[in-house]
Amino acid sequence: MAKILIVDDHAVNRESLAAVLREAGHEVVAATDAASGFDRAREARPDLIISDILMPSGDGYEFVRSLRRDALLSHVPVIFYTAHFNAREALTLARACGVRCVLTKPSTPENIRQTVQAVLAGEDVGAPSGEASEAQYLRLVTSKLAETAEELEWTSSRLMALIDMCLQLSEEREPADLVKAFSRAMRDLVAARHSVVALWEPGQPSTSHVAVSGLSEEAAAAVEAGLTSPTPIPVPLSARGPMRRTGPVSDADDLGLPWTYPPVGAMLVVPVRSGTRQYGWVCATSRISGDAFSADDEQLLSTFASYLGRVFENHCLIAEASQRSRQLELEVARRAASQWRAELQCAVANALAGAGTLAEAAPQMLQAICTKGGFALAELWEIDEAEGRLVPVSAWHDNVPGIAPFLEITRTFAFRRGQGLPGRVWSAQVPVWVADLSTEPTFLRAESAAAAGLKCGMGFPVIVRGQISGVLCVFGPAGRPPDADLITLFEAVGGQVGQFIERRRQEQRLVRLSRIHAILVQMGAIIGSDDCRTGLFQRVCRIAVEDGGFVGAEVFTLTPSGEVTIAAAARAGGPDTPLGAGTEQIVRDVFAGAEPVIDNRRGLSPSREGALAAFPLAHGGRVRAVLVLQADATGLFAGAELMVVRQMAADVSLALDALESRMAARFGAAAGVV
Structure with a gap:
C-alpha cells in the first residue's frame, strides 16, 4: 500500500481523512501547514499528497509550486481537499498548478478511497486541465436548470458555512480569540490568500485587537505591530462602506495597509459596524483563483462582518459594565473604609472628650481602636524621660484565651529606647508594622504573644508639639501585611491623643497659674x-x-x-x-x-x-x-x-x-x- 501525506490545519479533517486511508491499508503521515508539509514530504517521500488549500501560513497553490520546484518531490501527485463552496476556485487553482484531482469536503469514505486509488494508479480522474476539462465544464452548463441547481447548491453551502462560522464565533469570549477566529474563517468564506481583522474599542484608540491569517507567525506579527502602533489609523478603516479593488498587484502601503503586508492584487474591505457605530474593518486580499472578489463575496462578508460587530459590541458593553461594576465596588469599599475610619476617630474623640486625664480616657479609647480596627489587644505607653523608659498607662483586650501571661510580662517590662516594639517606635518616631511577630527578632514578648494567639502588631507614636510623648501599640490574631491607609489613620489617632495631652496640660497649667496667683493675692494680705x-x-x-x-x-x-x-x-x-x-x-x-x-x-x-x-x-x-x-x-x-x-x-x-x-x-x- 502507499504512503500518503495529509496537509491540513484542521485536526478533525486530518484525523477523519487519516482514518479512512488507514482502513484502506495506506500508511499516513500528517502536517498542519504548508511549511511543515514541505519538510515532512522531503522527510517521508510520500507516494501521494492530499492538501487543504487555505491554511494559516501559505496556501495549497504555493505548497504545490514548492513541490514542483523540488527535484525529489516534483513527480508526487497531489489532490486538493477543500470545502464544497470553494470548489470553483479550487478547480481554477488546480488547472494552474497541475494538481491531479479536487476532493470536496465533505466526501464519502468510498469516494475518497476510489479517488485515491485512481490517482495512485495513474488513471484519468477528471483532472481539470486542457480541452477535456473545458468540455466537461461546457457539458455542465448546457442546461439552464442544471446551472441554477448548481448555483443554489453553491450558495446554500456558503450560507451553511457562514452559519457554522457564526456559531464558532459565538463561543469566543476574548476579543483576541474572536478576531483570530474571524480572520481564519473569512479566508475560507471568500477563498482569499490573506486576511486582516482590525477592531478598536470605542473611545479607546490605543486598545486595538488585530489578527492576520495566511502569513507565517513572524510576518503576521510584523503586520499586527504595524496596525497597533501609535500612528494614524490606516486608510482602509476610513471606508464607511464596502470597498472592492481590482487591478494590478500593488504594494500594501499604497493601499493603506502596513508595508510588511504582502503585495495585494484583488482586495475586499468591509467595515465592522453595529447600528450606527463603526468598530473597525476586515480586509481580504488576493483571491486564490486570481479572480476579483465578486458582489456575492462582498455581500457574504458584509453579513459576516455585521455579526462580528454585534459580538464585539456585546464584548464592549460587557467590558464597560464590568469596569463600572469594579468602579462601583471600589467606591463602595472606599466609602465603607472612610466610614469606619471616621467612626474610629469619632469614638476616640468621644473617649478623650469625656475624660479628665489620659489614664481615664485610655481604656475606652483602646477599646474603640480594637473593635473598629479588628485588633485583639491595644496598649498605651508614656515616655518617662527622666528614667529613660516607657511607662504603661493602660491596656484593653478582647476575650483572648491565654492573654494573662502576656499582660503580666508587659507590666514587668521597662522598655527603653529601641527595645521591643514600643521602644522601636520611640526610637524611630514613626509607625512600625510587624506582619509576623514570631519572626521579628526585636519583639521581646514573642513567646507569650504566640500563646495568646497574637500574630501581628503595630506601634505608632503619640506626638505632642512635634515631640513624641508616648506610644500606642495594637496586636491582631492573624498575620496582616502593612496597610498604608491604616497606618495613616493611626497616625491621625496618635495626633488626636497628642492634642488631648497638650490640651489637658495647658488646662492644668492655667488652673495651676490661677491658683498660684490666688496665693500671691493672699500673700499680699498677710x-x-x-x-x-x-x-x-x-x-x-x-x-x-x-x-x-x-x-x-x-x-x-x-x-x-x-x-x-x-x-x-x-x-x-x-x-x-x-x-x-x-x-x-x-x-x-x-x-x-x-x-x-x-x-x-x-x-x-x-x-x-x-x-x-x-x-x-x-x-x-x-x-x-x-x-x-x-x-x-x-x-x-x-x-x-x-x-x-x-x-x-x-x-x-x-x-x-x-x-x-x-x-x-x-x-x-x-x-x-x-
Whole structure:
C-alpha cells in the first residue's frame, strides 16, 4: 500500500481523512501547514499528497509550486481537499498548478478511497486541465436548470458555512480569540490568500485587537505591530462602506495597509459596524483563483462582518459594565473604609472628650481602636524621660484565651529606647508594622504573644508639639501585611491623643497659674497681719494648699543646735501632719546654699507621681526658714509656674521681714518704757 501525506490545519479533517486511508491499508503521515508539509514530504517521500488549500501560513497553490520546484518531490501527485463552496476556485487553482484531482469536503469514505486509488494508479480522474476539462465544464452548463441547481447548491453551502462560522464565533469570549477566529474563517468564506481583522474599542484608540491569517507567525506579527502602533489609523478603516479593488498587484502601503503586508492584487474591505457605530474593518486580499472578489463575496462578508460587530459590541458593553461594576465596588469599599475610619476617630474623640486625664480616657479609647480596627489587644505607653523608659498607662483586650501571661510580662517590662516594639517606635518616631511577630527578632514578648494567639502588631507614636510623648501599640490574631491607609489613620489617632495631652496640660497649667496667683493675692494680705512667725508660717501653708492646690506645704527652721524642725505644715484632704519624710537633706541643702532646690519627678510615694520644690525664706541676708511645696503632677515647677512660685516665696520672705521689724520695734518700745 502507499504512503500518503495529509496537509491540513484542521485536526478533525486530518484525523477523519487519516482514518479512512488507514482502513484502506495506506500508511499516513500528517502536517498542519504548508511549511511543515514541505519538510515532512522531503522527510517521508510520500507516494501521494492530499492538501487543504487555505491554511494559516501559505496556501495549497504555493505548497504545490514548492513541490514542483523540488527535484525529489516534483513527480508526487497531489489532490486538493477543500470545502464544497470553494470548489470553483479550487478547480481554477488546480488547472494552474497541475494538481491531479479536487476532493470536496465533505466526501464519502468510498469516494475518497476510489479517488485515491485512481490517482495512485495513474488513471484519468477528471483532472481539470486542457480541452477535456473545458468540455466537461461546457457539458455542465448546457442546461439552464442544471446551472441554477448548481448555483443554489453553491450558495446554500456558503450560507451553511457562514452559519457554522457564526456559531464558532459565538463561543469566543476574548476579543483576541474572536478576531483570530474571524480572520481564519473569512479566508475560507471568500477563498482569499490573506486576511486582516482590525477592531478598536470605542473611545479607546490605543486598545486595538488585530489578527492576520495566511502569513507565517513572524510576518503576521510584523503586520499586527504595524496596525497597533501609535500612528494614524490606516486608510482602509476610513471606508464607511464596502470597498472592492481590482487591478494590478500593488504594494500594501499604497493601499493603506502596513508595508510588511504582502503585495495585494484583488482586495475586499468591509467595515465592522453595529447600528450606527463603526468598530473597525476586515480586509481580504488576493483571491486564490486570481479572480476579483465578486458582489456575492462582498455581500457574504458584509453579513459576516455585521455579526462580528454585534459580538464585539456585546464584548464592549460587557467590558464597560464590568469596569463600572469594579468602579462601583471600589467606591463602595472606599466609602465603607472612610466610614469606619471616621467612626474610629469619632469614638476616640468621644473617649478623650469625656475624660479628665489620659489614664481615664485610655481604656475606652483602646477599646474603640480594637473593635473598629479588628485588633485583639491595644496598649498605651508614656515616655518617662527622666528614667529613660516607657511607662504603661493602660491596656484593653478582647476575650483572648491565654492573654494573662502576656499582660503580666508587659507590666514587668521597662522598655527603653529601641527595645521591643514600643521602644522601636520611640526610637524611630514613626509607625512600625510587624506582619509576623514570631519572626521579628526585636519583639521581646514573642513567646507569650504566640500563646495568646497574637500574630501581628503595630506601634505608632503619640506626638505632642512635634515631640513624641508616648506610644500606642495594637496586636491582631492573624498575620496582616502593612496597610498604608491604616497606618495613616493611626497616625491621625496618635495626633488626636497628642492634642488631648497638650490640651489637658495647658488646662492644668492655667488652673495651676490661677491658683498660684490666688496665693500671691493672699500673700499680699498677710504682710503685716501676723504677730508671730509660727502663725505666719501656718497661714502660708494653708494658703498654699487651699488656694494654690498643692497637695502639701511645710515650713522648716533650724534650732540653735542645728537641728531641722517643722515650724508649720498643711496637707490636702487630711490633717496638718508633716510631709517632711525624706526631705530633711533637701532642707539642709537650701539652708546651706540659700538657693531653691527643684525636683520635678519626686513622687508623693513610690506609686504616686509628683514634684517638689524647696525655697529659702531669708531675712537680713540670712536664711531663717525653708518653704517646701509638693504637687501631684510631674514637671510643675518650671517656666511661668516656677517664676510665680518664686514670687510667692519672695512675698513670704517680705512678710517675714515685716514681722521681724514689728517684733523689733515692739521690743525697743518695751525696753524704753522700762
